Amino acid sequence: xxxxxxxxxxxxxxxxxxxxxxxxxxxxxxxxxxxxxxxxxxxxxxxxxxxxxxxxxxxxxxxxxxxxxxxxxxxxxxxxxxxxxxxxxxxxxxxxxxxxxxxxxxxxxxxxxxxxxxxxxxxxxxxxxxxxxxxxxxxxxxxxxxxxxxxxxxxxxxxxxxxxxxxxxxxxxxxxxxxxxxxxxxxxx
Amino acid sequence: xxxxxxxxxxxxxxxxxxxxxxxxxxxxxxxxxxxxxxxxxxxxxxxxxxxxxxxxxxxxxxxxxxxxxxxxxxxxxxxxxxxxxxxxxxxxxxxxxxxxxxxxxxxxxxxxxxxxxxxxxxxxxxxxxxxxxxxxxxxxxxxxxxxxxxxxxxxxxxxxxxxxxxxxxxxxxxxxxxxxxxxxxxxxxxxxxxxxxxxxxxxxxxxxxxxxxxxxxxxxxxxxxxx
Numbered sequence: 001x002x003x004x005x006x007x008x009x010x011x012x013x014x015x016x017x018x019x020x021x022x023x024x025x026x027x028x029x030x031x032x033x034x035x036x037x038x039x040x041x042x043x044x045x046x047x048x049x050x051x052x053x054x055x056x057x058x059x060x061x062x063x064x065x066x067x068x069x070x071x072x073x074x075x076x077x078x079x080x081x082x083x084x085x086x087x088x089x090x091x092x093x094x095x096x097x098x099x100x101x102x103x104x105x106x107x108x109x110x111x112x113x114x115x116x117x118x119x120x121x122x123x124x125x126x127x128x129x130x131x132x133x134x135x136x137x138x139x140x141x142x143x144x145x146x147x148x149x150x151x152x153x154x155x156x157x158x159x160x161x162x163x164x165x166x167x168x169x170x171x172x173x174x175x176x177x178x179x180x181x182x183x184x185x186x187x188x189x
Numbered sequence: 190x191x192x193x194x195x196x197x198x199x200x201x202x203x204x205x206x207x208x209x210x211x212x213x214x215x216x217x218x219x220x221x222x223x224x225x226x227x228x229x230x231x232x233x234x235x236x237x238x239x240x241x242x243x244x245x246x247x248x249x250x251x252x253x254x255x256x257x258x259x260x261x262x263x264x265x266x267x268x269x270x271x272x273x274x275x276x277x278x279x280x281x282x283x284x285x286x287x288x289x290x291x292x293x294x295x296x297x298x299x300x301x302x303x304x305x306x307x308x309x310x311x312x313x314x315x316x317x318x319x320x321x322x323x324x325x326x327x328x329x330x331x332x333x334x335x336x337x338x339x340x341x342x343x344x345x346x347x348x349x350x351x352x353x354x355x356x357x358x359x360x361x362x363x364x365x366x367x368x369x370x371x372x373x374x375x376x377x378x379x380x381x382x383x384x385x386x387x388x389x390x391x392x393x394x395x396x397x398x399x400x401x402x403x404x405x406x407x408x409x410x411x412x413x414x415x416x
Contacts, residue, residue: 017260020259021252021253024252024255024256025252028246028247028251029244029246029247032245033244036245042245045245046247046248046251049251050254053255054258054259054262057255057259112237113241115234115237115241116238116242116243118238119242120242138239139242141206159204162204170231170232170235173234173235173238174231179230179235180227180230180231
């Protein structure tokens with residue numbers, strides 16, 4: 001199967017439901033994981049991913065065929081996640097408490113599993129805009145240019161966000177004793 | 190390599206999605222600087238943690254659910270949109286019906302409705318026309334209908350009294366049309382009969398019949414129940 005989704009998209013535009021299913025199948029894991037990293041809850045992530053694909057299929061006609069499809073798709077997913085995060089702020093917080101409870105340091109869990117959970121927790125504590133840029137870069141493997149297009153921000157802003165996300169992740173992991181050592185007093189570039 | 194250069198090089202590695210510990214220069218510096226060694230170990234641990242992150246997948250029916258949702262949305266437009274359309278239609282009808290009553294008045298134009306003027310309850314509201322209506326000859330004020338000024342104002346009145354407000358009978362008759370044509374002045378029935386006479390199948394009497402005969406014949410036909 002070719003990586004270029006244009007044929008699939010053209011068939012979707014013609015109303016071919018099998019092509020729609022193929023398109024969703026092709027990107028669902030990446031979109032779902034991105035939503036999961038952003039929201040930290042499986043159910044919310046599934047809702048956000050579903051809404052994302054429904055919107056994408058409805059507005060495929062507005063996609064500019066000269067641009068990459070995946071950044072556009074992830075931009076819509078990012079918008080959905082931000083909306084859900086904003087709605088969550090207005091409600092009493094329940095999700096992050098559950099994530100916090102995942103890490104019970106009194107239990108002798110496998111070190112690697114604990115590390116993964118700590119990193120996930122630290123990710124959830126980042127500012128959403130930092131988290132979005134960081135996940136798009138590290139997990140979805142988008143280039144800086146693609147991220148800039150997806151989040152509609154200048155390249156410099158994207159680099160700054162990813163860099164700050166990294167710094168804050170390290171700071172949180174240090175604070176929780178997951179990683180040792182202290183940073184040099186040098187200015188980060 | 191100094192510690193500042195180490196930090197910069199480390200960030201560059203991370204930007205290229207490379208493991209900093211794979212860079213020989215970074216490893217060399219970390220070997221001689223305990224603090225940078227700690228920093229390198231911390232970043233390696235973060236990279237490990239990122240690699241170990243859970244990779245959840247949505248359930249098997251995810252794609253079908255998405256397409257089903259799209260299908261449902263296509264078949265039934267949102268109730269809200271339907272409701273908004275209905276409200277807009279009702280509002281537009283109400284506006285059309287009642288707009289004349291709320292339009293601004295112009296007291297310089299004489300009342301076009303004797304009945305309303307007599308009662309004095311609801312004098313006609315006046316609007317200024319921006320263009321001359323079709324069929325109305327523009328020009329001197331004498332050709333304008335009674336109650337209109339030379340710049341083509343007409344009385345805008347509530348629809349409930351419209352038929353009695355505009356007295357079209359007061360308009361000056363037109364005697365000639367362009368090109369020497371004569372306007373039809375006979376009643377509609379006579380005009381129709383005249384047109385029918387020009388059609389071979391509709392010709393029922395000798396062509397010498399006068400217009401008066403046609404009128405009488407038409408009147409007798411109208412009176413006959415078999416006509």
